[in-house]
Amino acid sequence: MKNMTDSNMPLNDGNMAVGVSQQNSDRLKLGTVLLASSASLRLAQQTPSVMLSKMLPSKQVNSFILPDDIIKNMKDKIKETKKLKIELGFALCIQNSKMLSDKDNQINQKDNSQIIKDIKKGTDCVGTKCSIKVGKCEEDQIYIGNYHTHPRSHPSMSITDMVTGCSEDIECIGSAPFNTIRCFTRKTSESQCIEEIGPFEAEEHRILEKGGNIRSILKSPKTIVKTDIIKLLKDISQYETDIAKYHKNRFKLLNENFNRTDIS
Ligand SMILES: [Zn+2]
Numbered sequence: 001m002k003n004m005t006d007s008n009m010p011l012n013d014g015n016m017a018v019g020v021s022q023q024n025s026d027r028l029k030l031g032t033v034l035l036a037s038s039a040s041l042r043l044a045q046q047t048p049s050v051m052l053s054k055m056l057p058s059k060q061v062n063s064f065i066l067p068d069d070i071i072k073n074m075k076d077k078i079k080e081t082k083k084l085k086i087e088l089g090f091a092l093c094i095q096n097s098k099m100l101s102d103k104d105n106q107i108n109q110k111d112n113s114q115i116i117k118d119i120k121k122g123t124d125c126v127g128t129k130c131s132i133k134v135g136k137c138e139e140d141q142i143y144i145g146n147y148h149t150h151p152r153s154h155p156s157m158s159i160t161d162m163v164t165g166c167s168e169d170i171e172c173i174g175s176a177p178f179n180t181i182r183c184f185t186r187k188t189s190e191s192q193c194i195e196e197i198g199p200f201e202a203e204e205h206r207i208l209e210k211g212g213n214i215r216s217i218l219k220s221p222k223t224i225v226k227t228d229i230i231k232l233l234k235d236i237s238q239y240e241t242d243i244a245k246y247h248k249n250r251f252k253l254l255n256e257n258f259n260r261t262d263i264s
Contacts, residue, residue: 091135
């Protein structure tokens, strides 16, 4: 949270400086008469900064801004994930500028914010399928991606997350064990991204399922005793080799196709 505020400081300070120097020059022109009303001048100096701080971006990812309230929602989902131990999330949306009123468009043009767009929260999603596009946006919004939590792992993209992310503008992940949020944006073309990553998705499902099976056997002495121990040891050894290869390949695909931004 501190970093997000710090990253906004130069913009905030810059805008404040314009306001103060403007008022100082006005004050010189009007002379001593206005000195009596210096209290109201101070109030005038404060008001724009309060307004600005409400409008200022919390965290910028490419041409999108993650406002404070969205980051708070993301953190809340991490808290809930710790309790429920399942993936949770929501769709990430932006306002469709074609549906804005003329008045809103004028404001956008004035502050140049038509290039940088505020992310809005879409519908919530629950369950492991959350990493797939299940969240939806309002009718006057455009779907740009998803946020979802990982109950047990890093805020890093699985192959499935990457395949989903190939067709999105932004994919954000919150990690319950590490209490961190990270957003990913594609740096290759959508077709190149899918072409490179898609072929590894089935292999990921196979290896994660294998890991799940081994863990369920190792969960209790009863299931271990019932198992062919020699075969189990061989399976574990093979799994360790396979999972190391899988992660190496996953990191390679991630670095080649996505940029990452730490949110908190
Ligand atoms: Zn995921």
